[in-house]
Amino acid sequence: MTASRLATGGSAIDRSRPIRFSFDGATVHGFAGDTIASALLAGDVAVVGRSFKYHRPRGIWGAGVEEPNALVDIGGPRATPNTRATTEPARDGLVAKSVNATPNALADRNAFLDRFSRFIPAAFYYKTFMWPDWHMFEPRIRAMAGLGKVDTDWTSPGTSDQINHHCDVLVVGAGPAGLAAARLAAGTGLSVILVDDQQRPGGSLGHRAGEIDGKPAAVWVEETVAALTAGGHLILPSTTAFGIYDHNLVGLNQRHSDGRPDTLWRVRPRHIVLATGAIERPLPFANNDLPGILSADAALAYLRRHAVLVGRRVVVATNNDSAYEVAQALAEAGADITLVDIRPDGMPATPAKVRLIKGRALAAANGRLRVEGVTLDDGTRLDADCVLVSGGWTPTLHLFGQARGKLAWSEARAAFLPGDPVDGIAVAGAAAGAVSLSEVFASSAKAVASLGQTKAAMPASTGPEATGGITAAWPIPGSKGRIWIDYQNDVTVKDVELAARENFVSVEHLKRYTTLGMATDQGKTSNLPGLALMAGITGRTVPEVGTTTYRPPFTPVPLASFAGARAGELMAPVRRLPLENVHRASGAVFQEYGGWLRPAHHGGGADADGTIQDEARRARQSVALFDGSTLGKIEVIGPKAAEFVDFIYYNTMSTLKPDRCRYGFMLSENGVVFDDGVLVRLDEHRFIVSCSSSHVAAVHARLEEWRQDRFGRDAVYIHNATSEMATLTVSGPNARKLLQALDLGLSLDDADLPHMAIGHGTYAGDEVRIARVSFTGDRSYEISIRADRAEPLWAHLRQAGQAFDVAVIGLEALMILRAEKGFIVIGKDTDGTTLPHDLGVEGPRGKRQTEFVGRRSLFTEEASRGDRLQLVGLTVPQGEAPLPTGAHGIRRSDGKLNSQGFVTSSYQSPTLGRPVALGLIERGAARHGEAIEIQHLGKLRTATIAAPCAFDPAGERLHA
């Protein structure tokens, strides 16, 4: 081949702006407006990559999204593997590398594989490398096959934008059909978004002849774009509609020329017009994958858009009328053209300076690294430096198929056309089978009319019209030589025949067995020839074989585009305390607990365990401060509030007096303990549900469901006030003394504010609510205050606490304190089978007469089993280390070890000077004092079953 850049012409390129970039280490020259492919062709680079399996040399085939061969890895900050050279704009300084080639496309060291090709047909690897294990061979085979390489060190230079949008009509494709449909729809007052995957609108009008409304097509394109823009409609070039999802949500991938990452658009149009055009198919002949064999339409695009003449001695092989314009244009540009048409008659007039051979097909292409000639089916040999082929046109109906549109076979067009209409979607132009501009415009008018719009003024084709004559030329079973069906996956006629012999005759099986139609191009050029061949082999018609299922995306979309801003901290955002910065300033070490970022402990450096022990010890000695702002604070208000909380809780709550609180369980309907916490009654019709920190959203949702489902919107009102208030906890023997140092405006006498009571005071003019509830077992006060006023109160508590050697403790120390007391954490000390009586709370089950959530489930056979796991404490001999959490209690029978429960919480208690542990053990409640073997990772220890509460079992410290 001797492809070259012509001295003049090229509608897309700007010769005043030369650019240089690198391909496989060599410098390539081009102009602004070139694609990587057009610049490579202008530089006569024939071999641009190696094939997937056989490492065959491959050249550029097409000029658009259908490209199966010319994939390149782009390096640098915008690194992207497997980019189509035919759609990627050439940019100054760009670094591109061929795929599946080492060291480069021209001299690939794995090229020897092609000589063994007849020993490695479809499924060869899976059939051969079975013993001893496919996974032993897989890494090396994968390293030899495949396409581009992912740069694992690459990170996105910025966040990919995501935009949600809506419009009346979304038109996909800005060729003649799309432009006409957009203009017609805009003319009836609808808002329009027009998207096109090329850099400039116009579609086939960019390289095919046409005269519209008496003007050259290019002028009409410019005027139409200008009119749409002036009308406020959105035109998105370099944007691919890659998927239609449920209820006609359309995903768009917009690429930017200024270095920004791609933008993901989610568009909700009321109507969709698919003007997605058609893709030219190859013809079947031996060695039809040689570099220098191109789609005829692509050659015309390179000539007229980029002023690149793809060859000097060119054979144009066709079975349809569309190649005649190509032959004529290349002949006029100075190439020596031989047109080989499979048809003996019925063709258009032979263009001037073109030699026509009719009634003949190509049997083979000759050459090694690039095409050097062809052999016709009568044995005639022709020299050629380039072969252009047109095997007919496949309407681009991927999006229509994704929207569950059924396809209908047209024998006359030798193609699938849109079948029954899909709600809200119309198809226009070549995608609907239109050929001439008159047909195209008529289809656009029909598409817009089908959306319920009245017909507006339609553009008219005033020039010569294209014709659509075609005689099908499908691959023929039993053909000689290696005839490629799928270039990208190295699937030949013989592979399809093998699949048929082994009964993979369904089109979906054919795809998976041979890989026909897989990978980045998804068979845009190969699917139809492949299934037509299968039809021929199995004696069926093409529609009987059918197509594979169309799935998004139409073209590859960067994963970073789908991720958008959801990366790093935003991947799973944590909830934050109002006093986070204050805690950080005082050395708090933060960890995530149930979605909340909370202080684990304060300072300590490498000796975190020592710090935690110290915090837990000091909390018992004098007084501790603790930020409990994460505790749920869900208000239940209304005339049926008392009845509502009775239904929600396992325990009877309606007997609670105002300003008193009560601990209780919420159950799921299957009886399992769902949450525990304290319910506060403020007055007759007002409660506060204080649920577990990590459970607030779930509890709130549950309250809303029962409120709406059973009580009615007017009877109860639910308000989640969790984030409105900060809750600062003062706990320890000196808690009351510390609090007395602050003037909170209420009596702290135990007669006025006993354990499980609520007091109301003020701090610096703000109301505060003080609850005497305890998660530590010591005298405790939980002070709730407006979140934005909590900081001075916290500072005051710390300052006043200095006189008492106050300990500011984190969640880890609190976990020790509550475990010493045998206080459970739902989900840690319970699991999805734990019923309330397993935790020793038996009363309500037997006594309650009113209905509550989960009630019936407490009276099942399962709930009454004698061998249920029950909450216990576990002690180990003095001096031993704590039991591992998760370790199993063991029973021996017949020499085997069987689990009889497990350790749920385990800590070293600094106050007791020994480990404390909680566990769920079979019949545990009746086995206090009994020894039990504990097994963890094969190691056995002995523990003693005890009551859950290991510290101050009489509860005297609550009142101390």
Added chain:
Amino acid sequence: MQLFPCPFCGPRDETEFHYGGDAGNARPDGTQVPIDRWANYLYLRTNPKGTTREIWVHMTCGEFFVMDRDTVTHKVLSSAALGGERAA
């Protein structure tokens, strides 16, 4: 992504909704409910192919409502507020 009509907020993306179960799955009260009846209420769902009547909750406004839709075509047929009563 499907578009669901919240009776209170209008059409919204399906990601804003949670499924709330079959409509008409009335809760039987009391400790004497036959165990099969209670198991049906807890665990058995109809999972129909075709039209179905379901409870959904719009998470952003917190309201439960009943929606008729088709599990094959994903067409939404109607949606309505529950009106304070369990949907029948």
